Amino acid sequence: MSDRRLTPATDRVILSSAAADADGRRVTDGEPARIGVVLAELLAAPDGKRDRQLVFGADVTVVERRDGWAFVQASRDGYCGWVATSDLTDGQARITHRVSAPETHIYPAPDMKTREAGWLPMNARLTVDEVQGRFARLATGGWVPVQAISDRFATDPVATAESLLGTPYLWGGNSRHGIDCSGLMQAALFACGMSCPGDADLQKAAFEPVEQAERGDLLFWPGHVAMACGDGRMIHATAWQMRVIHEDIASAIARIDAAGEGPFRGARRPVGAALEM
CATH class of the missing domain: 2.30.30.40 (SH3 Domains)
Structure with missing residues (x-):
């Protein structure tokens, strides 16, 4: 069964890139658009629950418009969902x-x-x-x-993540006003020009496992992700403290296990396609 988060299709329309699974749906090439508000809520259904957020200037492909909502696929990570049509602009000026x-x-x-x-x-x-x-x-x-x-990307994902220390925890959040564990990883990697999926399970699937975590590697638990800082500590957005914090890795593994939220699933190195500005 296809993952709805990465499938550019509604019950009525499907993007031509996925046309092999059309199953009676109208096939479209979609239309380019850009997020024109500070933060757009990317929802699982029109006026539904938040999956993620898209920041100002993010490029998307509109698959379908319906009753004030648009089903879109984000260009940078392929994540699909519904945004308010009022959040979109057709401006395609070169990003500098x-x-x-x-x-x-x-x-x-x-x-x-x-x-x-x-x-x-x-x-x-x-x-x-x-x-x-x-x-x-x-x-x-x-x-x-x-x-x-x-006009350039950063070079250190850890330092970028650390600039967001203290940010309030927000499920599906992608900004300084509120962020979750996978949103923090994505923000830090995007800032360094590195591609990164939107959710922890997708991140785990996208990156190669490593035996020994180094600075910048991602650390995984069921439904959770953190980034190794290289000094025995990690940084993560955690509902445990409801903010972005540093935590000792060994202590975190023990704490999460004791809470029944483990086990630790290992480390993976985020190496992927380079982004364009």
């Missing part, structure tokens, strides 16, 4: 930068003393039209501090 800080404000003018007009999360994808002093003007409107953006 990404938000490299945990989050940043958008200002109506290149002046930090003006009242902010909004915010953007880490990994939001941006088109910068010009730079004026310490601010960059976005093609979509507003100005962001140049210190918070980059």
